[in-house]
Amino acid sequence: MDTMRKRLVVIGAGPMGLYAAFAAAQRNLEVTVLERDRIGESLLSWGSTRFFSPLEMNVPAWVRAALPGLPSGDALLTGPEMVERVLLPLSRHPLVNDKIRTRHRVRGIARAGLSREDFPAHPVRHEKAFRILVETREPFPAETAAGGAAPNVMPGGEYLLDADFVFDATGGYRLGNGMGSGGLMAPGESASGPAVIRRLGDMEAALQAMRGGRILLLGHGHSAAHALLALRDASQGNREVSVTWAFRSRNMRPFRETPDDPLPGRAAITAPANALAAAPPAFLDIRRGAALAALEKSGSRLKARFGAGDPVEVDAVFAFTGYRPDLSFLSELALDLAPATQGTRKLHALLSGAADCLSVPAPAAGDLESGEPGFFLLGAKSYGRSNTFLLRDGILQLEMILKHAVG
Numbered sequence: 001m002d003t004m005r006k007r008l009v010v011i012g013a014g015p016m017g018l019y020a021a022f023a024a025a026q027r028n029l030e031v032t033v034l035e036r037d038r039i040g041e042s043l044l045s046w047g048s049t050r051f052f053s054p055l056e057m058n059v060p061a062w063v064r065a066a067l068p069g070l071p072s073g074d075a076l077l078t079g080p081e082m083v084e085r086v087l088l089p090l091s092r093h094p095l096v097n098d099k100i101r102t103r104h105r106v107r108g109i110a111r112a113g114l115s116r117e118d119f120p121a122h123p124v125r126h127e128k129a130f131r132i133l134v135e136t137r138e139p140f141p142a143e144t145a146a147g148g149a150a151p152n153v154m155p156g157g158e159y160l161l162d163a164d165f166v167f168d169a170t171g172g173y174r175l176g177n178g179m180g181s182g183g184l185m186a187p188g189e190s191a192s193g194p195a196v197i198r199r200l201g202d203m204e205a206a207l208q209a210m211r212g213g214r215i216l217l218l219g220h221g222h223s224a225a226h227a228l229l230a231l232r233d234a235s236q237g238n239r240e241v242s243v244t245w246a247f248r249s250r251n252m253r254p255f256r257e258t259p260d261d262p263l264p265g266r267a268a269i270t271a272p273a274n275a276l277a278a279a280p281p282a283f284l285d286i287r288r289g290a291a292l293a294a295l296e297k298s299g300s301r302l303k304a305r306f307g308a309g310d311p312v313e314v315d316a317v318f319a320f321t322g323y324r325p326d327l328s329f330l331s332e333l334a335l336d337l338a339p340a341t342q343g344t345r346k347l348h349a350l351l352s353g354a355a356d357c358l359s360v361p362a363p364a365a366g367d368l369e370s371g372e373p374g375f376f377l378l379g380a381k382s383y384g385r386s387n388t389f390l391l392r393d394g395i396l397q398l399e400m401i402l403k404h405a406v407g
C-alpha cells in the first residue's frame, strides 16, 4: 500500500457520492464509499417520476466519457432508470468497483482524539485524521477493504475507519418534515403507522393496491404536484379515489411556475397541477392555508383534524411536506451550518439570492467550507432543507472541492 496516498471516505452512493468516488480515484486518492442501503437508494424510491433536467445536466462530462452507451444527453430518465443506466454501470467501472461497500451505514464521525470543543476552527484540527464509526449488516468482504486491510468488525457489525478527507453525500430524502403547523409533527402523527406515505414510489405502489378510498394529500412542492397528477389519473381510471388536499399557501395556483420555463419537464408537472388547483374537479376537496392539527386512528382509517373545517376520515396520507438532512451522525464535528436550512452556512448565503434553482451562482472554493477542515457536505446534503438543489450544482461543487481543497 502507498502510505502517502490521501484517504477519502465518501458517505452515500447516490449520484454525487459515486461521481466523487470516481473523480477522486482518477486523482489517485484512496477512496472508500460507504452506503447504508443500495446504490442509488434515494432515486430507486422515485417510482416513475422523471428528472426534469436532461441527462447532460445530471452526469459530468468526465463520467460520460468513461461510460460508453449512456442514453442521449436530452433523455429525461426516471429515478430507477438513472440507477440502472448510469449509476450501476459507473459502480462497475474498474476504478471504483472494489471501493463501494453497500449496507455499510455511518453512525458517527469525529476527529481522532479531538472532541468537538477542542481547537475550534484551528488548523491543528486538520492534522488529525477523521475516525468513522460504521455499522454493517453484511459479512465484510475483506478484499474490498480500503488499502487491502480488512477492518476489525465487531460481532455487532461495527468497525472504525480512518480518513484524511470525508465527503458527506447522504442527500436529504430520508427524513420527512412534520405534517403539522410550522413543520412540527402533528399530535398522533408518530403513532399513525404505515398509512402515512412520504415517497413517490411508495405512493404509486399504494395507489396500485387501492380499489378506492379517500386520500389526504399534504404539501405544495414538486413531489405534491406529481402526487396530485397521479391521484387525478387514479380517479379517472376505474378506481373510486377521492382526495382532500391541504397546503399552507393561500394561492389559487400554489405551485411555483417559471415563465417560459427552460426545463419543459418541470412545466409539464406544475402547469397541470396548478390547473387542478384553480378549478378542482369533483374528486378533489381543497383546503388552502391549512395545516394538520391532529391525526388519530379511527378503526382501519385515520381521522385528520384541521384548525378550521370538518375533520376528514382517510385511508392513507400522502405527506409531501419536505425533507430535512440527517445530522445525527455529525454531532461530534464542529460544523458551521445555516440555522434556517441546516445546509452549510456559506452556501446558504449564496443560495438565498437565487430566484430559481437554475439561477444559483457557481460556488467559489470558500463557499463550500463546512467549518471542519477536510470535511465537506456534497450534493443535496449541502443545501439542507432547501429544495433547489440540482445535480448540475453538485458537479460544480465536486470539481471545486477536488481542485482547491483535496488536490
Ligand SMILES: Cc1cc2nc3c(=O)[nH]c(=O)nc-3n(C[C@H](O)[C@H](O)[C@H](O)COP(=O)(O)OP(=O)(O)OC[C@H]3O[C@@H](n4cnc5c(N)ncnc54)[C@H](O)[C@@H]3O)c2cc1C
Residues within 6 Å of the ligand: 011, 012, 013, 014, 015, 016, 017, 034, 035, 036, 037, 038, 039, 040, 041, 042, 043, 046, 049, 050, 051, 052, 053, 058, 104, 105, 106, 107, 169, 170, 171, 172, 173, 200, 223, 326, 329, 378, 379, 380, 381, 389, 390, 391, 392, 394
Ligand atoms: C422527486 C425528486 C425529483 C428531483 N428531480 C431533480 C431533477 O430533475 N434534476 C436535478 O438535478 N435534481 C433533482 N432532484 C434533486 C437531487 O438531484 C436528487 O435528490 C439527488 O438524488 C441528489 O443526489 P445526492 O447524491 O446528493 O443524494 P442521494 O441521491 O439522496 O444519495 C444519498 C445516499 O446516501 C445514503 N445514505 C444516507 N445516510 C447514510 C449513512 N448514514 N451512511 C451511509 N449512507 C447513507 C442513502 O442511502 C443514499 O443512497 C430531485 C429530487 C427529488 C426527491
